[in-house]
Amino acid sequence: MDALNATDDISQVVILLEANPYFWGGRSNGAHSTGPANFTFDRFLEHVLLFINSLHLLNQANRIVVIATGATSCAYLYDSNAAELSENARTARVSKKLSVVEKITQKLEDFMSKEAVYDLNQGTEDNRYSLLSGSLSMALCYIQRILRGPSPHPLPRILCLQGTPDAPPQYIAVMNAIFSAQRSLVPIDACIVGNHHSAFLQQATHITGGIYMKPPAPEGLFEYLSMVFATDLYSRKFLQLPRASGVDFRASCFCHKKSIDMGFVCSVCLSIFCKGQRTCTTCNAIFAPSKQPNPAAAAAQKRKVS
Amino acid sequence: MGPEEDGTNPMDEDGDGDAEEQGRDMEAWEKAYAEDRSWEALTEDASGLLLAVDVTQQQRQHRRRFAASKGPRIQRGIIRYVFVVCDFSRAAAEADFKPSRMGAVANCVEAFVREFFDQNPLSHLGLITIRNGVARRLTDLSGSPEAHIRALRANLECSGDASIQNAIDLARGYLSSIPSYGHREVVILYSALSTCDPGDIMDSIAECKKANIRCSVVGLSAEIYICKTLCDKTGGVYSVAISESHLKELVLEHAPPPPAVAESAVASLVRMGFPQRGAEGTVALCACHREVKLGGGYTCPRCKARVCELPTECHICGLTLVSSPHLARSYHHLFPVPGFEEVSVQLQSMGKFDVLRLCYGCQQELPTAGSKAIAGVRLECPRCKQHFCFDCDVYIHESLHNCPGCESLVK
Numbered sequence: 001m002d003a004l005n006a007t008d009d010i011s012q013v014v015i016l017l018e019a020n021p022y023f024w025g026g027r028s029n030g031a032h033s034t035g036p037a038n039f040t041f042d043r044f045l046e047h048v049l050l051f052i053n054s055l056h057l058l059n060q061a062n063r064i065v066v067i068a069t070g071a072t073s074c075a076y077l078y079d080s081n082a083a084e085l086s087e088n089a090r091t092a093r094v095s096k097k098l099s100v101v102e103k104i105t106q107k108l109e110d111f112m113s114k115e116a117v118y119d120l121n122q123g124t125e126d127n128r129y130s131l132l133s134g135s136l137s138m139a140l141c142y143i144q145r146i147l148r149g150p151s152p153h154p155l156p157r158i159l160c161l162q163g164t165p166d167a168p169p170q171y172i173a174v175m176n177a178i179f180s181a182q183r184s185l186v187p188i189d190a191c192i193v194g195n196h197h198s199a200f201l202q203q204a205t206h207i208t209g210g211i212y213m214k215p216p217a218p219e220g221l222f223e224y225l226s227m228v229f230a231t232d233l234y235s236r237k238f239l240q241l242p243r244a245s246g247v248d249f250r251a252s253c254f255c256h257k258k259s260i261d262m263g264f265v266c267s268v269c270l271s272i273f274c275k276g277q278r279t280c281t282t283c284n285a286i287f288a289p290s291k292q293p294n295p296a297a298a299a300a301q302k303r304k305v306s
Numbered sequence: 307m308g309p310e311e312d313g314t315n316p317m318d319e320d321g322d323g324d325a326e327e328q329g330r331d332m333e334a335w336e337k338a339y340a341e342d343r344s345w346e347a348l349t350e351d352a353s354g355l356l357l358a359v360d361v362t363q364q365q366r367q368h369r370r371r372f373a374a375s376k377g378p379r380i381q382r383g384i385i386r387y388v389f390v391v392c393d394f395s396r397a398a399a400e401a402d403f404k405p406s407r408m409g410a411v412a413n414c415v416e417a418f419v420r421e422f423f424d425q426n427p428l429s430h431l432g433l434i435t436i437r438n439g440v441a442r443r444l445t446d447l448s449g450s451p452e453a454h455i456r457a458l459r460a461n462l463e464c465s466g467d468a469s470i471q472n473a474i475d476l477a478r479g480y481l482s483s484i485p486s487y488g489h490r491e492v493v494i495l496y497s498a499l500s501t502c503d504p505g506d507i508m509d510s511i512a513e514c515k516k517a518n519i520r521c522s523v524v525g526l527s528a529e530i531y532i533c534k535t536l537c538d539k540t541g542g543v544y545s546v547a548i549s550e551s552h553l554k555e556l557v558l559e560h561a562p563p564p565p566a567v568a569e570s571a572v573a574s575l576v577r578m579g580f581p582q583r584g585a586e587g588t589v590a591l592c593a594c595h596r597e598v599k600l601g602g603g604y605t606c607p608r609c610k611a612r613v614c615e616l617p618t619e620c621h622i623c624g625l626t627l628v629s630s631p632h633l634a635r636s637y638h639h640l641f642p643v644p645g646f647e648e649v650s651v652q653l654q655s656m657g658k659f660d661v662l663r664l665c666y667g668c669q670q671e672l673p674t675a676g677s678k679a680i681a682g683v684r685l686e687c688p689r690c691k692q693h694f695c696f697d698c699d700v701y702i703h704e705s706l707h708n709c710p711g712c713e714s715l716v717k
């Protein structure tokens with residue numbers, strides 16, 4: 001990568017905001033929430049808006065985009081580039097900051113109400129998942145636009161604020177997005193606000209060189225966001241940031257979309273299955289009945305039998 | 307960037323970076339022009355004046371070219387077992403290749419090893435050298451690119467005669483014990499003009515054919531009859547390099563799985579484990595080196611033994627352990643994004659697309675029938691019916707392999 005240059009500490013941050021009504025239990029009744037206790041969506045949003053303002057304060061040139069990750073759709077909520085264009089250049093900074101909050105809350109209100117309606121109509125079990133693959137793909141398209149734009153461009157990165165558990169059906173799409181981010185040298189950061197670790201995001205941060213963290217106390221979310229995730233890519237080289245607490249490399253089987261740590265792989269197309277079978281449902285290959293390929297395993301089995 | 311098990315090649319694994327490869331011996335400034343060829347887009351009117359470039363037409367052309375370049379789906383997951391044989395006889399000391407034939411071979415093999423594992427994540431590779439008429443196995447068939455490169459770099463000297471028979475006999479010995487689903491290959495980088503064999507090489511060639519071992523040779527001097535025979539009989543490819551860059555090109559041609567093989571290979575279902583990576587900074591005893599190691603490392607999901615590198619076989623229970631992202635790199639070939647269709651101006655003028663002012667992917671403004679401000683095409687995904695700009699279309703189909711619209715719908 002190019003060494004020191006003028007844009008080293010100017011960031012293009014794309015924030016993927018967890019906006020799954022099922023997870024937050026709606027804004028009115030927290031009783032059905034699957035999210036963390038004592039941490040409502042309003043509180044969460046408060047922390048995130050503070051964080052967005054502090055990113056603007058850290059460097060006036062920083063650009064921020066917010067995309068909502070819902071259960072049934074994804075949507076752009078805020079784009080600081082577009083905001084700058086539409087507003088007159090010399091309006092007071094205070095009013096601009098205020099408008100950021102207003103803009104996001106307004107859009108989010110619309111988004112959540114649409115989500116909620118959808119939720120009522122065709123509420124399924126799958127609503128406990130959010131469409132991470134969708135918002136990640138949108139974020140990457142946006143970042144490509146920045147990278148195509150006039151040089152020097154700000155350094156892009158993605159921050160996922162995820163609460164819902166990983167959706168195994170999204171496995172391939174999420175992996176595709178991770179590899180594309182890796183090729184464009186875009187780090188994916190992840191801050192987990194739910195109760196579950198995310199194997200997808202552990203892999204994403206590991207492969208793209210981002211930071212993964214699951215704050216032990218979500219009430220202090222802003223602290224974690226500003227201490228860890230606000231640091232630009234250049235400064236990260238000089239800081240002791242939280243180190244990965246391991247990576248869960250589980251894959252999803254193609255047959256049941258279940259997370260597995262052991263399975264059967266088709267030697268032709270590399271599809272993963274949780275159970276042995278005669279033919280590959282992906283590439284239609286017919287499997288030769290093969291004995292255990294390696295002698296060590298055979299030996300181990302023999303030992304068990306005797 | 308993550309460590310090498312995730313593949314360090316920033317390019318797409320299926321040669322989306324070909325343009326770069328071919329441009330290798332051009333200067334940077336030449337390359338910029340050669341790739342761009344912007345002058346070709348210029349058109350003149352009858353009086354010889356330059357006309358403005360038609361963006362829409364250009365974009366349509368690019369889309370047509372891309373659609374045409376997408377051939378039939380290639381099966382990528384063939385599990386190959388390949389021995390690379392380096393001829394380090396005295397002929398390799400000659401300096402017609404820079405820095406010497408040996409140096410050129412070493413550079414090519416290094417590039418080949420990395421490319422090979424990028425394209426064949428589950429395959430195995432081993433190195434054999436020929437020196438003083440004797441073939442010696444430098445590295446065992448394994449999945450770790452760095453180990454091969456290290457061993458090769460530590461063994462760079464050349465002397466004596468070359469022997470093809472000794473090399474293929476040695477390789478056949480090791481290849482005969484691999485599992486039946488594996489595809490066996492030998493790739494020989496041959497500098498000498500003769501072979502000094504202990505017996506009848508024709509017998510060895512026949513044995514290779516019987517064992518289904520595909521032998522290919524890349525020569526560095528001139529075409530040799532026995533190499534041609536070897537390749538012809540075993541179904542391999544024989545080629546002779548005329549320069550360093552040509553040599554590299556010929557060697558790298560062996561990195562993707564041979565197309566004919568994709569059909570003939572016996573498919574099988576292989577049991578595999580996807581180990582967890584341990585936390586940085588933890589101390590654990592590894593099963594492979596029997597040493598105490600700090601940080602990283604992977605845990606076998608079946609027996610919980612610790613191993614240092616992937617892919618490998620668990621040293622305790624024998625389970626094949628792979629990094630699941632390594633498998634996932636090829637999945638977009640199995641489930642490609644459908645091609646987007648251009649939205650005609652007629653439909654646009656019917657006012658149907660008022661809402662879709664912005665590209666669903668990047669929020670860029672899309673061209674409309676009325677305005678001349680934004681040139682280019684407007685594209686629609688046939689599945690989710692969202693509209694995209696030309697740039698997103700290119701990115702989605704050539705790198706991302708996801709449609710953002712389809713991914714934002716519940717399946």
Ligand SMILES: [Zn+2]
Nearest residue numbers: 253255256274
């Ligand atoms: Zn299954």
Ligand SMILES: [Zn+2]
Nearest residue numbers: 266269280283
């Ligand atoms: Zn298959």
Ligand SMILES: [Zn+2]
Nearest residue numbers: 318319320638
């Ligand atoms: Zn590809």
Ligand SMILES: [Zn+2]
Nearest residue numbers: 592594595614
């Ligand atoms: Zn070890």
Ligand SMILES: [Zn+2]
Nearest residue numbers: 606609620623
């Ligand atoms: Zn094991």
Ligand SMILES: [Zn+2]
Nearest residue numbers: 665668695698
């Ligand atoms: Zn676009």
Ligand SMILES: [Zn+2]
Nearest residue numbers: 687690709712
């Ligand atoms: Zn679509």
